[in-house]
Amino acid sequence: MHSNTLKISSLLLLSFGLFGCPKETPKEADTKGGSGGENIRIAVIPKGTSHSFWKGMEAGAKAAGKEQKVEIIWQGPDKENDITSQVNLVQDQANKGVQGVVLAATDATALVEPIKGLKAKGIPTVTVDSGVNQDVAECYIATDNVKGGQLGAEELAKATGKKGKVIMLLFLKGAVSNDEREKGFLEGLKKYPGMELVGTQYANSPEEALNHVTNMLTAHPDVVGIFAASEPNGVGAANYLRQMKKVGQIKLVAYDTSAEEVSAMKEGVIESLIVQNPWEMGYQGVKTVLKSIRKKPIDKKMIDSGVVVVNKANMGRPDVQRLLTVPKE
Numbered sequence: 001m002h003s004n005t006l007k008i009s010s011l012l013l014l015s016f017g018l019f020g021c022p023k024e025t026p027k028e029a030d031t032k033g034g035s036g037g038e039n040i041r042i043a044v045i046p047k048g049t050s051h052s053f054w055k056g057m058e059a060g061a062k063a064a065g066k067e068q069k070v071e072i073i074w075q076g077p078d079k080e081n082d083i084t085s086q087v088n089l090v091q092d093q094a095n096k097g098v099q100g101v102v103l104a105a106t107d108a109t110a111l112v113e114p115i116k117g118l119k120a121k122g123i124p125t126v127t128v129d130s131g132v133n134q135d136v137a138e139c140y141i142a143t144d145n146v147k148g149g150q151l152g153a154e155e156l157a158k159a160t161g162k163k164g165k166v167i168m169l170l171f172l173k174g175a176v177s178n179d180e181r182e183k184g185f186l187e188g189l190k191k192y193p194g195m196e197l198v199g200t201q202y203a204n205s206p207e208e209a210l211n212h213v214t215n216m217l218t219a220h221p222d223v224v225g226i227f228a229a230s231e232p233n234g235v236g237a238a239n240y241l242r243q244m245k246k247v248g249q250i251k252l253v254a255y256d257t258s259a260e261e262v263s264a265m266k267e268g269v270i271e272s273l274i275v276q277n278p279w280e281m282g283y284q285g286v287k288t289v290l291k292s293i294r295k296k297p298i299d300k301k302m303i304d305s306g307v308v309v310v311n312k313a314n315m316g317r318p319d320v321q322r323l324l325t326v327p328k329e
Contacts, residue, residue: 040070040293042286043093044102047130047175048080051231052258053278057128060282061102068290073098080204081172083107090114094121100293102285103137104129107174112136124292128281130177138292141284141303143276145177148307149184149229152253152274153192155309156225159251159271163194164224167216169209169233170202181229181255198223206260209236210243217250224250231256234273238264257310257324265312272311275323280305 044061046054058074065072073093077085083106091114093101101118103125105111115125115136124138131140156166168185172178182200189195198220201212209232217223217240228234234254238261241247247269254261255274264270284303291298310320 040100040290041073041098042070042100042102042289042293043073043075043090043098044282044285045086045089045093046074046076046104047086047106047172048078049074049076051080051256053231053256053276056278057104057282060279060284061286062282063279064283064286064290068287070286070290072286076104077106081106083110087111087114090118094118094123098123100289101125102282102289103127104281105132105176106130106172108133108176108179109174124289126285126289126292128285129278130175132176135301139288139298139301139303141281141288141305142177143307144304145180145307146184146187148255148274148276149181149186150188151184151307151309152181152227152229152255153185153188155253155272155274155311156227156251157188157192157195159253160195160225162192165196165198165220165222166225166227167199167201167213167220167223168197169212169226169228169230169237170200171204171230171233173202178229185227185229195225203233203236204230206232206236206239209233210240213237213240226250226252228252228254231258231261234258234264234270235260238269241269262315262324265310265315268312272309275308275310275320277305277307277323 046057048054062072075089086106087110101123105127112132112134115132118125126139127137128141131137131142170178170182189197199216201216203209203212226237228237234256235258237252241250241252252270253272254270257273257275261270261273265273288298314320315324
């Protein structure tokens with residue numbers, strides 16, 4: 001914990017230096033086409049780019065860019081827990097003169113000063129998926145992740161008969177989406193006194209998640225349920241259940257909708273999925289930051305992009321199928 005604190009403090013100092021530039025003059029801002037729509041470039045900077053969740057967000061952002069005739073620059077860190085790389089990407093895009101930024105913050109604290117730096121340059125930021133802990137963005141568009149965590153607890157309670165030991169897989173302490181899912185799950189468990197959380201670990205790949213599940217179940221072989229709060233954790237936990245022939249014995253509820261997770265749900269390895277709408281986050285993120293660029297009012301500071309429970313019973317519905325399929329741009 002102390003090393004993480006030092007790392008974040010160093011990032012804050014770095015971002016002060018990177019963004020200490022003077023504000024643009026009105027004349028400079030006008031040359032970028034901020035009012036007419038031409039030559040507008042918007043950087044969309046997610047926490048990562050490889051998982052299906054981010055591909056859905058990319059598709060939504062680029063759909064909005066095509067609709068509004070603006071250029072979308074999609075660029076994120078290789079690893080979702082690489083705070084330093086994301087801070088550097090924000091600084092780099094600012095130096096390249098983008099007119100707006102849509103950002104899924106890897107850390108609620110470390111990205112505050114970079115956003116302030118963008119604002120000082122006249123570049124508005126809209127946060128999506130994971131925000132920051134100060135009111136520095138124009139708008140925050142995300143899943144109600146506290147609700148999502150609560151739904152995870154409810155679904156796991158139904159699957160386990162409301163009793164037994166359970167474990168939880170998270171992905172990045174300090175990221176708003178992670179911390180809110182954890183909060184919601186813990187709140188949800190309080191409704192079920194017969195259930196006990198006996199282990200929590202952080203993973204950002206299926207392999208890492210599988211190893212953590214293996215270790216936690218070695219320590220607690222009587223675990224009856226797993227809540228996996230992200231796509232790689234869901235995939236890793238499902239792989240463990242298959243390999244150890246624990247399907248049906250240990251119930252798994254997971255976040256997101258990768259092809260591997262949907263397939264596992266069809267097989268009965270995953271009981272249910274807590275499903276977000278990343279396409280909507282990307283689409284609304286671009287359209288909302290454009291309002292700020294074009295000096296139009298933004299009606300809401302927070303937009304709920306929605307969260308639903310999907311299982312074998314409802315996955316065939318057309319509205320649910322749209323959420324389970326990564327859309328094209």
